Amino acid sequence: MLNPRTPARATADTALAVRLDACLPQTQCRQCGYPHCYAYAEAVVRGEADINRCTPGADVTIEALASLLGRTASTADPACGVKTERQCALIDEERCIGCRKCIDACPVDAIIGARRFMHTVMAHECSGCELCVPACPVDCIRLVTPPAGRGCTGPWHDYGADEAVRWRQRHAARAARRRDVQQPLPALAADEQRARRQAEIRAAVDRVHRRRQHGASRPGQPSAG
Numbered sequence: 001m002l003n004p005r006t007p008a009r010a011t012a013d014t015a016l017a018v019r020l021d022a023c024l025p026q027t028q029c030r031q032c033g034y035p036h037c038y039a040y041a042e043a044v045v046r047g048e049a050d051i052n053r054c055t056p057g058a059d060v061t062i063e064a065l066a067s068l069l070g071r072t073a074s075t076a077d078p079a080c081g082v083k084t085e086r087q088c089a090l091i092d093e094e095r096c097i098g099c100r101k102c103i104d105a106c107p108v109d110a111i112i113g114a115r116r117f118m119h120t121v122m123a124h125e126c127s128g129c130e131l132c133v134p135a136c137p138v139d140c141i142r143l144v145t146p147p148a149g150r151g152c153t154g155p156w157h158d159y160g161a162d163e164a165v166r167w168r169q170r171h172a173a174r175a176a177r178r179r180d181v182q183q184p185l186p187a188l189a190a191d192e193q194r195a196r197r198q199a200e201i202r203a204a205v206d207r208v209h210r211r212r213q214h215g216a217s218r219p220g221q222p223s224a225g
């Protein structure tokens with residue numbers, strides 16, 4: 001047989017990739033060397049990547065992957081970076097030129113703004129992946145401690161299971177939207193998407209105005225979204 005990857009095998013591989021992907025915190029940070037978390041899970045299934053490449057997931061993820069695959073947990077691969085405390089992006093809105101490059105870079109749609117207007121990070125949606133920082137041409141994005149009060153319900157000590165689910169969904173929606181650039185959306189879906197984005201932008205602008213009015217904006221303290 002020329003191709004040993006039968007349909008049944010492909011289905012089993014997909015099922016395993018989904019289970020492995022559920023062990024990843026879904027920051028979509030690319031530190032593993034793959035374009036997104038699911039691509040890394042697929043590479044592990046194919047035997048192309050080791051189980052120790054998810055820096056944000058760290059030991060918790062390595063042990064979960066090892067358990068699923070019946071292997072021994074190894075130490076994190078230093079080539080994939082060093083595990084640090086979780087951070088959140090913060091835009092200096094006074095310096096933002098509204099170029100949208102950070103929006104293009106953000107894998108989980110955590111940044112909103114309109115071209116030539118200030119942009120804002122929705123702190124409660126930010127995975128801390130850092131991909132927006134080098135994308136900014138005027139260097140007005142920095143990483144700060146996330147807002148307090150984030151409850152971590154997942155296996156990781158710094159990411160919640162609910163956040164991982166949301167980041168996976170937001171990343172998938174972004175990927176679908178990008179594919180749809182070549183194929184115009186049905187009018188209703190396009191209208192709904194536009195209305196949702198406009199509502200998010202209005203809410204962010206209102207929050208910034210309120211912060212400025214009440215003098216609540218302090219350097220280093222991102223909005224709670």
Ligand code: SF4
Nearest residue numbers: 106126127129130132
């Ligand atoms: S705002 Fe920046 S750090 Fe946060 S998820 Fe988006 S790209 Fe990553």
Ligand code: SF4
Nearest residue numbers: 096097099100102136
């Ligand atoms: S990349 Fe920087 S300057 Fe451009 S919109 Fe984002 S924060 Fe503003």
